[in-house]
Amino acid sequence: MIRNLVIRPAEEADRAAIHALVDAAFEGPSEAKLVDRLVADNDVVLELVALHEGTLVGHVLFSRLLVKTGNRLVPAVALAPLAVDPGSQRTGVGTALVENAHHMVQEAGETLSVVLGDPAYYGRFGYVHDRAAKFESAYQCAALQALSWGDAPMAGKLIYAPAFSDL
Numbered sequence: 001m002i003r004n005l006v007i008r009p010a011e012e013a014d015r016a017a018i019h020a021l022v023d024a025a026f027e028g029p030s031e032a033k034l035v036d037r038l039v040a041d042n043d044v045v046l047e048l049v050a051l052h053e054g055t056l057v058g059h060v061l062f063s064r065l066l067v068k069t070g071n072r073l074v075p076a077v078a079l080a081p082l083a084v085d086p087g088s089q090r091t092g093v094g095t096a097l098v099e100n101a102h103h104m105v106q107e108a109g110e111t112l113s114v115v116l117g118d119p120a121y122y123g124r125f126g127y128v129h130d131r132a133a134k135f136e137s138a139y140q141c142a143a144l145q146a147l148s149w150g151d152a153p154m155a156g157k158l159i160y161a162p163a164f165s166d167l
């Protein structure tokens with residue numbers, strides 16, 4: 001566990017460090033580009049960074065997701081990407097980012113979060129495929145998971161921010 005970890009909202013001055021960190025955490029440049037595009041398009045609901053002794057060691061972004069049920073568009077959030085600096089992985093940074101972010105989006109009135117990722121990891125935060133199984137999505141598979149904090153649709157079409165179409 002990293003001690004003295006600071007979790008705070010991302011700021012404009014963090015942009016270059018966030019890009020470098022996301023680039024380093026993932027194999028290709030797609031996720032770093034995704035972050036830049038989501039920010040440029042104003043589709044970010046919450047973006048947090050984790051700092052250890054002033055250095056950026058983690059980043060998480062939640063973007064606006066819509067669930068279309070009949071003629072209703074219900075707002076939800078999509079967790080992606082989550083990235084921890086390779087030198088700081090498995091020290092609790094990702095967990096601290098996701099737990100803080102969940103608390104904040106929940107406080108802000110969000111009722112549903114969807115993630116596409118390893119159930120072995122995201123299951124620890126309460127994400128389950130069963131909660132997402134009835135959603136219509138190009139990403140529908142066992143790795144599509146959801147977590148809800150209130151009255152949120154069980155089914156419907158997931159409409160991701162346009163940045164995801166260019167991945």
Ligand SMILES: CC(C)(COP(=O)(O)OP(=O)(O)OC[C@H]1O[C@@H](n2cnc3c(N)ncnc32)[C@H](O)[C@@H]1OP(=O)(O)O)[C@@H](O)C(=O)NCCC(=O)NCCS
Pocket residue numbers: 025026081082083084085088089090091092093094095096116117118120121
């Ligand atoms: C996946 C990632 C975000 C996890 O963050 P992290 O800070 O390393 O994870 P934590 O230290 O909070 O991990 C907590 C637990 O999850 C486990 N864990 C970490 N990565 C895991 C993975 N990919 N799959 C399954 N379990 C994982 C850890 O072993 C740890 O278990 P423990 O509590 O029983 O010891 C990070 O490793 C990362 O950035 N990876 C590369 C980018 C990536 O794959 N992002 C996710 C895309 S959806």
